[in-house]
Amino acid sequence: MTHINARWDEQEVRAAFPALAIRDAGVPRIYLDAPGGTQVAGRALSRMREAMVDHCANEGGSFRTSRLTDEGLEAAHAAAAEFVGAAPDEVLYGLNTTSLLFHFSRMLSRDWRPGDDIVLTRMDHDANVAPWLIAAEERGVNVRWLDFDVDTFQYRYDRLAALVGPRTRLVACNHASNFLGTINDVRRIVAAGRAVGAVTVVDAVQSAPHFLLDVAAIGCDLLASSPYKYFGPHAGLLYVRRELADRLTPLKVRPSPNSMPHKHAPGTPSFEAQLGTLGALEHLAWLGDRFGAVAPGSGLRVRIAGGLAAATAHETALAVRFLEGLRGIPGARLYGLSDPAAVTGRVPTFSLRIGRVPPTALAEALAARNIFVWAGSFYAYEIAGALGVRDDGVLRIGFAHYNTLAEVDTVLTALRELARGD
Numbered sequence: 433m434t435h436i437n438a439r440w441d442e443q444e445v446r447a448a449f450p451a452l453a454i455r456d457a458g459v460p461r462i463y464l465d466a467p468g469g470t471q472v473a474g475r476a477l478s479r480m481r482e483a484m485v486d487h488c489a490n491e492g493g494s495f496r497t498s499r500l501t502d503e504g505l506e507a508a509h510a511a512a513a514e515f516v517g518a519a520p521d522e523v524l525y526g527l528n529t530t531s532l533l534f535h536f537s538r539m540l541s542r543d544w545r546p547g548d549d550i551v552l553t554r555m556d557h558d559a560n561v562a563p564w565l566i567a568a569e570e571r572g573v574n575v576r577w578l579d580f581d582v583d584t585f586q587y588r589y590d591r592l593a594a595l596v597g598p599r600t601r602l603v604a605c606n607h608a609s610n611f612l613g614t615i616n617d618v619r620r621i622v623a624a625g626r627a628v629g630a631v632t633v634v635d636a637v638q639s640a641p642h643f644l645l646d647v648a649a650i651g652c653d654l655l656a657s658s659p660y661k662y663f664g665p666h667a668g669l670l671y672v673r674r675e676l677a678d679r680l681t682p683l684k685v686r687p688s689p690n691s692m693p694h695k696h697a698p699g700t701p702s703f704e705a706q707l708g709t710l711g712a713l714e715h716l717a718w719l720g721d722r723f724g725a726v727a728p729g730s731g732l733r734v735r736i737a738g739g740l741a742a743a744t745a746h747e748t749a750l751a752v753r754f755l756e757g758l759r760g761i762p763g764a765r766l767y768g769l770s771d772p773a774a775v776t777g778r779v780p781t782f783s784l785r786i787g788r789v790p791p792t793a794l795a796e797a798l799a800a801r802n803i804f805v806w807a808g809s810f811y812a813y814e815i816a817g818a819l820g821v822r823d824d825g826v827l828r829i830g831f832a833h834y835n836t837l838a839e840v841d842t843v844l845t846a847l848r849e850l851a852r853g854d
């Protein structure tokens with residue numbers, strides 16, 4: 433199976449990430465922790481430095497550094513809008529996805545009435561579950577669940593029609609699972625919610641690093657992502673459909689502006705995180721210029737699309753190599769789509785166990801080899817429950833476009849040794 437992008441140059445891509453050059457006592461670091469947070473692109477770091485050195489001032493003043501801050505924030509919103517396919521006044525930055533969804537849950541649930549219902553989906557990170565559960569409890573609203581099949585790792589889409597109804601106020605779902613890696617048909621879930629007039633929310637935290645988001649095609653009202661998962665700083669980014677942003681009564685201090693993004697993003701935001709996100713998106717655009725089939729002079733969204741397509745081709749090669757290698761490891765059990773031929777239905781995030789070895793012991797043994805992976809259940813609370821692994825979880829190995837085929841081989845060799853008990 434060939435998914436190799438002939439133009440891709442692993443070393444040139446890696447040189448764009450300062451952290452990848454770091455060694456510990458001469459031993460290279462192998463970062464396979466991307467689903468928890470990626471390494472930061474050099475372009476993001478330069479933009480953050482710009483925000484904190486070249487023009488560190490609050491926004492809205494008449495002096496030079498404040499004006500430059502305003503320009504930077506405007507550019508960061510314009511780029512974020514291009515990234516998700518929205519207008520600049522439909523995006524806002526926050527601390528992270530979790531706090532943004534909690535904030536919006538307070539505004540959205542104000543007019544929920546006892547006897548209304550909401551639909552949640554079982555593959556989510558708890559960031560897209562707990563805010564709605566808490567609001568539902570406060571308002572006396574029923575919670576309905578879309579379950580997934582524990583053998584196929586896919587939602588039971590045929591049950592959607594029975595879950596939504598005239599009293600459904602909200603449908604929240606996730607795009608790609610941070611545990612199983614499954615890419616979900618969010619258009620279908622969102623369409624079911626929209627058909628009954630529900631507000632629709634998509635958690636795109638794990639899809640954003642891997643493929644181009646398109647809020648118009650998805651049709652949702654809210655879409656959240658976290659730039660620290662796509663080569664930028666710790667922050668959250670939220671798309672809010674304009675009609676919804678206009679309709680909601682803001683939770684804001686009285687003197688702050690009544691316009692977006694201020695009215696729904698209270699307080700002074702992290703300017704450096706916004707500029708850093710701009711830099712992360714510039715990194716993706718650079719990938720497009722360098723390795724994608726992007727015509728010179730193309731706009732930012734087209735360049736980002738080209739960059740993500742080139743990155744995906746490389747990640748697919750990594751995923752296929754990993755899945756093929758995993759087959760030969762005795763006792764390895766993958767929780768997620770395992771067919772190398774179906775790798776396009778998932779992101780390169782692999783949760784597994786090996787025999788009866790506790791996942792934390794595996795993670796520690798890999799850490800001793802300077803291979804960085806996570807063990808646990810990563811706040812995918814419902815998935816861990818459905819799969820019966822809530823207690824000790826799984827080992828999670830995740831790839832980003834800066835990983836190499838050689839790193840995949842190294843982790844496979846290590847897993848093989850651990851499976852043998854070496």
Ligand SMILES: Cc1ncc(COP(=O)(O)O)c(C=O)c1O
Binds near residue numbers: 468531560606657
């Ligand atoms: C799918 C998914 N949603 C939400 C979150 C929470 O994001 P944040 O840390 O920005 O709140 C994560 C973090 O791992 C995630 O993987």
